[in-house]
Amino acid sequence: MGRRVTRQEFLLMSAGAGAGLAMAGCGGSQSSVQTAGSGKSYNGPKVDLAFWNGFTSDDGDYMRKLVEEFSSQQKNINVSMHTVIWETYYQQVPSAVTAGKGPDLGIMHIDQLPTNAARGVVIPLDDVANTLNLKEKDFFPVVWNAGVYNGHRYGIPLDIHPLGFYYNKGVMEKAGLDPNKPPQTKDDYMAALEQMKSKGIQGHWMSPLLFTGGLTFDALLYQFGGLLYGENGTDATFNSQEGVDALTWMVDLVKEGYSPKNLAQDDELTAFENDKNAFMWNGIWMLLELPKIKGLEWGMTPLPQIGSQKGAWANSHNFVIMNKRGQDPNKVAASKVFISWVSQRSAEWAKAGQVPAREKVRESQEFKSLKWQPIFAKELPYVHFTPPVPGIADVRYETLDPAINEAVLLKKEPEAALDEAAKQADQLLKENKQKYQGA
Amino acid sequence: MASQGIEQPHVQRPRGKTSSGGRNPADAGALTAYLFMAPYLVLFTIFILIPVVFGIWISLHNWDPLLPVRPWVGLQNYVDLFTPGSTTFGPFWQSMEATGKFTLYSVPLLVVIPLLLALMLNQEFRGRNFFRAVYFAPYVLGVAVVGILWRFLLSPKAGLVNYYLGTLGLPDNIPWITDLPWAWISLVGATVWWTLGFNAVIYLAGLQDIDPALYDAAKVDGANRWQRFLHVTLPGLRPVLLFVVTVTILASANMFGQSYIITKGAPGEETKTAIWYIAEQGLRFFKMGPAAAMSYVLALALAVVSVTNFALFRYRGD
Numbered sequence: 001m002g003r004r005v006t007r008q009e010f011l012l013m014s015a016g017a018g019a020g021l022a023m024a025g026c027g028g029s030q031s032s033v034q035t036a037g038s039g040k041s042y043n044g045p046k047v048d049l050a051f052w053n054g055f056t057s058d059d060g061d062y063m064r065k066l067v068e069e070f071s072s073q074q075k076n077i078n079v080s081m082h083t084v085i086w087e088t089y090y091q092q093v094p095s096a097v098t099a100g101k102g103p104d105l106g107i108m109h110i111d112q113l114p115t116n117a118a119r120g121v122v123i124p125l126d127d128v129a130n131t132l133n134l135k136e137k138d139f140f141p142v143v144w145n146a147g148v149y150n151g152h153r154y155g156i157p158l159d160i161h162p163l164g165f166y167y168n169k170g171v172m173e174k175a176g177l178d179p180n181k182p183p184q185t186k187d188d189y190m191a192a193l194e195q196m197k198s199k200g201i202q203g204h205w206m207s208p209l210l211f212t213g214g215l216t217f218d219a220l221l222y223q224f225g226g227l228l229y230g231e232n233g234t235d236a237t238f239n240s241q242e243g244v245d246a247l248t249w250m251v252d253l254v255k256e257g258y259s260p261k262n263l264a265q266d267d268e269l270t271a272f273e274n275d276k277n278a279f280m281w282n283g284i285w286m287l288l289e290l291p292k293i294k295g296l297e298w299g300m301t302p303l304p305q306i307g308s309q310k311g312a313w314a315n316s317h318n319f320v321i322m323n324k325r326g327q328d329p330n331k332v333a334a335s336k337v338f339i340s341w342v343s344q345r346s347a348e349w350a351k352a353g354q355v356p357a358r359e360k361v362r363e364s365q366e367f368k369s370l371k372w373q374p375i376f377a378k379e380l381p382y383v384h385f386t387p388p389v390p391g392i393a394d395v396r397y398e399t400l401d402p403a404i405n406e407a408v409l410l411k412k413e414p415e416a417a418l419d420e421a422a423k424q425a426d427q428l429l430k431e432n433k434q435k436y437q438g439a
Numbered sequence: 440m441a442s443q444g445i446e447q448p449h450v451q452r453p454r455g456k457t458s459s460g461g462r463n464p465a466d467a468g469a470l471t472a473y474l475f476m477a478p479y480l481v482l483f484t485i486f487i488l489i490p491v492v493f494g495i496w497i498s499l500h501n502w503d504p505l506l507p508v509r510p511w512v513g514l515q516n517y518v519d520l521f522t523p524g525s526t527t528f529g530p531f532w533q534s535m536e537a538t539g540k541f542t543l544y545s546v547p548l549l550v551v552i553p554l555l556l557a558l559m560l561n562q563e564f565r566g567r568n569f570f571r572a573v574y575f576a577p578y579v580l581g582v583a584v585v586g587i588l589w590r591f592l593l594s595p596k597a598g599l600v601n602y603y604l605g606t607l608g609l610p611d612n613i614p615w616i617t618d619l620p621w622a623w624i625s626l627v628g629a630t631v632w633w634t635l636g637f638n639a640v641i642y643l644a645g646l647q648d649i650d651p652a653l654y655d656a657a658k659v660d661g662a663n664r665w666q667r668f669l670h671v672t673l674p675g676l677r678p679v680l681l682f683v684v685t686v687t688i689l690a691s692a693n694m695f696g697q698s699y700i701i702t703k704g705a706p707g708e709e710t711k712t713a714i715w716y717i718a719e720q721g722l723r724f725f726k727m728g729p730a731a732a733m734s735y736v737l738a739l740a741l742a743v744v745s746v747t748n749f750a751l752f753r754y755r756g757d
Binding site for chain 1: 525723724
C-alpha cells in the first residue's frame, strides 16, 4: 500500500494549486472555508447540493418539504436530500467523506460534532456564522456553545429535542386519578404510582435499554445534581452518589412493582398505546407517533421533578458542512443560504416535534400556537450536553448502557454496575484522548 | 476438480497445431486447470488474500481510518486481548463466550433436526413438495425480518407467545429475551426455525444420492429400519454430514443479527456475540486495530475447531 496523503498535505496541495480557493489553514489540521456572499442569496453558477441526514421517520417528510420548497424558490441551487438511519449515518458519512464521496452538507447530533471535527469529517463554520451574522443571543446559549470544539464552531444548531413526560389519560382515569393533573413532584408521582398499583395497574414501565431507560437515567442524574462526565470530559462521573440515586430510583420502580420486570425494546410504548402503561418518559418523536393511535387519550408535560432540581435529557440537531477535497466555494456559499433559510423557517420543522434552537423562532406566534412543542421548550433551561470531547458519544454504549440494563433487569446492584462501568469508561476516555491528540 | 483436469488429457492426443516440441500433454492439462481456476484466483486474491494480509498490518497499529496518524503499536492490540483489565479484554472474551455458547447450543440441533426432517421429506407421500417448500421457506427471509418477527412474538410483556401461554393457563411472564437461559433458548430456537431448511435440503440431496440397491441388499440381509439407517444411510451421508457440520459451526460462530435485533445483547451484554463486538469496535467506533486483532483470534479459534472437525470425521471414516 502506498502511503496515503494526509489531510494537511492534501489541503496544502490544493491551496498551492490556487484555483481561486481561499483555504486558510487555521487551527491544527483544520481549514476553514471562506467565501464571499451575504448568506442571504446566491448568485453564483448553478449548484446541486447533496444533503444527508437521519430523518428516516415521519420527521423526514417535514424536512423534505422544506428542502423542496427551498429548491423551488432558488434559481441556482438544487438541494437533494438523502436519509440513512442515524446509527448507520455516523458510520457511512465519515467513510463517504474520507473516500471523497460524501455529501455537501448534513445534520449531526451535538455530541457527535467533536468526534467528526477531530476526524476532519466536518469543517469549521466560524465564517458561516459570521456571514450569516449568527450570535449566541440568537440561539439557546447551551446549544450554541456546545457547537464549539477546540475554539472553532462546527455546527449551526437547528433544534433541541428533550425528553418529556407522556401520560395516558385513560389509564389514569381507570385508577381514579385526575387525567388532567399529571404528577409533577416526586411525592405526587409516587402517590399516583401507588394508587395505580392498588388498582392492579403498573403505572411506569421502566425500559432497561437506552431508549428509553438510558435517557431516563440521564434526566434523573441531572435532577439529582450529577453529570455524566467531568467538565473536561476526562473522567466518568455517572457513578457518583447522584448517579446511584438516579439508577436506584429506576430499579426501585421495578422492585416495588410499579413497573413490570424484563421489558424489551419499545414495550413501554406498546403498553402505553394499548392503555396498559400510564406514564412514559419519551422523546419529542412521540408527537408524530401517538396521534396515529385511534382512541388513545394522552397528554404531555415537562418531566416531573424526582430529584433535588429540574433536569431533562436532550439532544440537538446541527447543520454541518462536510470536508471535501477541493471544497467548491460556490457550494459552500449556497450551503450558507440553505442553512440560513431553513434555520429561519424552523417553525415549520418544529411541526415534526422539535423545539427550534433559534430564539426568534421559539418566540414566534407560529411556534407558540403549536400544541405540545412549547411545553417541551419549557425544559430548555435545564438540559445538559456532554463535554465537547472527541469520541465521547461512543463511550456510553459500551459502559453506562449495559450497566443500566443489568441494574434495571435486577441482575446487578446499581452502585456496583455503575462503578464497574465508570472504570471502563475512564479507560476509554483516556484512550480517546491519546488517540485524538495525534490527530 | 483439479485432478480431473489433469487426468483427462491422458485419453486425448496432443493437439498437432501447438508445435511446442516435446510438450507433455499433462503440462497442457495443468495449464488448462490453472486457467480455469484463474478467474476465481483473481477474486480470491483481491477479496480474501490481500485483505487478510492487510488486516494483519492493521492489527499492528492503532488504526483509525479517519485519522491521519495511525501509530504503530506492534503486538499491543493482541497483548491487550490477553491482559485482564484492558478495555478490550473483558468485553471481547465475554463476546467470545457468547459465541461459543450459541454455537454449542445451536449446532447439535441444526445437525440433527434437519436430518430427521430430510428423512421424513424423502418419503413418498402426498403434498411432499409442499412440505419441502414450507420447511425451506423461512430460510429465504433476511435476518432483519426474522429478528423483528421473533422480537415481537417473544417480547415478555407485549409478545404473543406469553399471551397465548397465559390463555392456556401456563406461566405468562417468561423473560424470553431479557434473561438467561431464556434468551439463549429464544436465539437458538429462532435460528433453528430460520435456517434448518438449508441443512435439510443438503441432506435431502445426499439421501437421494444413496444407491437404493444398498437398502435392498440390507433388507435381504434382514436389517431393520434402524439398522438400515445406521449402516446404509449414515455412512452414505458422511461427506454431506462433514459439510453440514463444518458449515453450521462456522455459520453459528458468525451469529450477529439475531442477538443484535432480538435481545439487543440483553441481559447486559450476555448475548452480544464476538462478530457483533468486532464489527462494533471496527466499523462503528473505527477502532480497526483492536478489531482486526480480535478477528484473527476468532479466526484462529474457528480454524482449530474446523481442523478438529475434519480430523474427527476422517478418523471415524477410517
